[in-house]
Amino acid sequence: MIRPILKYGDTILHDRAQPVDAITPDVERLIDDMIETMYAAPGVGLAAPQVGVPLRIFVVDVSVGRDPTGLHVVINPEFVERDGMQLEEEGCLSVPGFNATVVRPSRAVLKGLNRQGEAQQLEGSGLLARAFQHEMDHLDGTLILDRTDDESRRQALGILRPQPVLQ
Ligand SMILES: [Zn+2]
Numbered sequence: 001m002i003r004p005i006l007k008y009g010d011t012i013l014h015d016r017a018q019p020v021d022a023i024t025p026d027v028e029r030l031i032d033d034m035i036e037t038m039y040a041a042p043g044v045g046l047a048a049p050q051v052g053v054p055l056r057i058f059v060v061d062v063s064v065g066r067d068p069t070g071l072h073v074v075i076n077p078e079f080v081e082r083d084g085m086q087l088e089e090e091g092c093l094s095v096p097g098f099n100a101t102v103v104r105p106s107r108a109v110l111k112g113l114n115r116q117g118e119a120q121q122l123e124g125s126g127l128l129a130r131a132f133q134h135e136m137d138h139l140d141g142t143l144i145l146d147r148t149d150d151e152s153r154r155q156a157l158g159i160l161r162p163q164p165v166l167q
Helices: 025-040 127-139 150-160
Strands: 045-047 057-060 072-083 086-091 099-104 107-113 119-125
Touching: 025 045, 025 057, 025 072, 045 127, 057 127, 072 119, 072 127, 086 127, 099 127, 099 150, 107 127, 119 127
Parallel strands: none
Antiparallel strands: 045 057, 057 072, 072 107, 086 099, 107 119
């Protein structure tokens, strides 16, 4: 089931998400829905708080479904290593219409559980490293707006502020 994606300003997006204690049928359903919602958007990643569930789960697929091995489901992720630096434009499904240039490490290794509850370690560089870090930020209540300079943030808030409806 495709779930609605929360937008900038919703408090769930700005709070720290909680660890998953057990992979219950509800959590499994949430993961299926997150994958479906990410592909439908389409996006390269989605974190549970973006669909209104404050749990530490994200899904990433930088191939957007083209590569069957490209899908990663990560539960309770933690960084193991990060190094290098990349500076690229980034967008976010929760901040529609806004792209920010964000500095991030160019390589990231993280550990967490897969959807079966087994330990896994994942390594990404370039776009995949960026996606891991973008989604990790969501689990800590951080949006790209919090990672950009003041001028870009002001511009973004101008775009995001609801415009008056004239009728
Ligand atoms: Zn995002």
